[in-house]
Amino acid sequence: MLKAAGFGVLAVVVAGVAGVATTRGESSVAAVQVVRTSISPTPVVTPRKPTASPSSTIDLSLEGLAGSNKLYVAGKVPAVRCVLPGKPPQTKAELLAYARVMVACMDKAWAPLVGQQATFYPIKTVQAYDLKKPAASPECDKPLKNMDAFYRKGMICFEWPEFSNPDEPVWNLVDFQQLIAHEYGHHVQQSTGILTTYDANWWKKSKAVQLENERRLELQASCLGAAFLGANRSSFKLSGERLRIWKFIVRHVGDENNTLKIRDHGSYKSHAYWTTQAFTSTAPASCNTFKAAPKRVS
Numbered sequence: 076m077l078k079a080a081g082f083g084v085l086a087v088v089v090a091g092v093a094g095v096a097t098t099r100g101e102s103s104v105a106a107v108q109v110v111r112t113s114i115s116p117t118p119v120v121t122p123r124k125p126t127a128s129p130s131s132t133i134d135l136s137l138e139g140l141a142g143s144n145k146l147y148v149a150g151k152v153p154a155v156r157c158v159l160p161g162k163p164p165q166t167k168a169e170l171l172a173y174a175r176v177m178v179a180c181m182d183k184a185w186a187p188l189v190g191q192q193a194t195f196y197p198i199k200t201v202q203a204y205d206l207k208k209p210a211a212s213p214e215c216d217k218p219l220k221n222m223d224a225f226y227r228k229g230m231i232c233f234e235w236p237e238f239s240n241p242d243e244p245v246w247n248l249v250d251f252q253q254l255i256a257h258e259y260g261h262h263v264q265q266s267t268g269i270l271t272t273y274d275a276n277w278w279k280k281s282k283a284v285q286l287e288n289e290r291r292l293e294l295q296a297s298c299l300g301a302a303f304l305g306a307n308r309s310s311f312k313l314s315g316e317r318l319r320i321w322k323f324i325v326r327h328v329g330d331e332n333n334t335l336k337i338r339d340h341g342s343y344k345s346h347a348y349w350t351t352q353a354f355t356s357t358a359p360a361s362c363n364t365f366k367a368a369p370k371r372v373s
């Protein structure tokens with residue numbers, strides 16, 4: 076993810092092979108970028124293959140496995156009891172406290188959906204880092220300078236100074252909510268085998284198809300995050316002005332912010348499409364980016 080003035084961005088380092096990062100957009104909007112790492116994969120959940128009779132063809136493609144996941148028929152994300160800190164977080168300690176409460180709420184909300192097909196594992200840890208003081212956060216090993224957060228094997232790390240601007244506390248908070256929800260979307264993908272399937276398939280494809288698949292993965296993470304936020308909009312106070320801010324942010328997350336011109340996270344238009352519809356439906360059924368037409372994941 077590329078740094079830019081404005082919104083905070085999340086990143087995810089997927090189960091080893093792939094890393095996914097969200098960055099700040101140049102025009103004060105979050106952008107996302109995928110980064111590959113050399114960490115060996117340790118998937119939490121073995122990817123599920125579709126059941127099929129011996130005579131039928133088993134579809135091992137990303138579309139077949141990730142696109143037919145039981146997550147899409149697991150129902151709506153529930154509203155859960157989520158008591159968030161009332162004051163917009165500013166300091167490292169406040170941001171960490173907020174993120175940890177939020178993640179605990181997402182664990183509670185997603186467990187029944189993920190649990191329909193796999194053992195649910197809560198996020199193991201949430202950590203904050205400062206690129207200027209890497210020794211203070213050894214857990215968030217080697218964060219990339221161009222990302223604002225990442226997910227890696229059950230851990231979420233975020234770059235806290237990106238969200239500590241005292242001039243825009245509410246804006247930062249909504250941006251932070253969007254970021255943490257997106258990163259948690261990668262945890263849902265890992266918990267349901269979608270991420271593992273993605274990891275196993277990405278290297279087989281042409282660069283163009285790899286990028287398209289990365290966009291499907293990233294757009295889905297934001298979509299799942301939006302489904303949670305929509306279901307829990309009351310707890311997160313996402314109405315009125317804050318909802319207008321959220322809608323503005325999700326309309327300005329995308330590859331347009333990537334100064335390297337890498338098309339790995341999708342356009343503003345695609346990001347807005349998936350997040351807006353999932354916020355309304357509150358269901359992962361709205362997030363099957365793996366079976367969407369290419370133009371929907373452009």
Ligand SMILES: [Zn+2]
Binds near residue numbers: 097
């Ligand atoms: Zn991501």
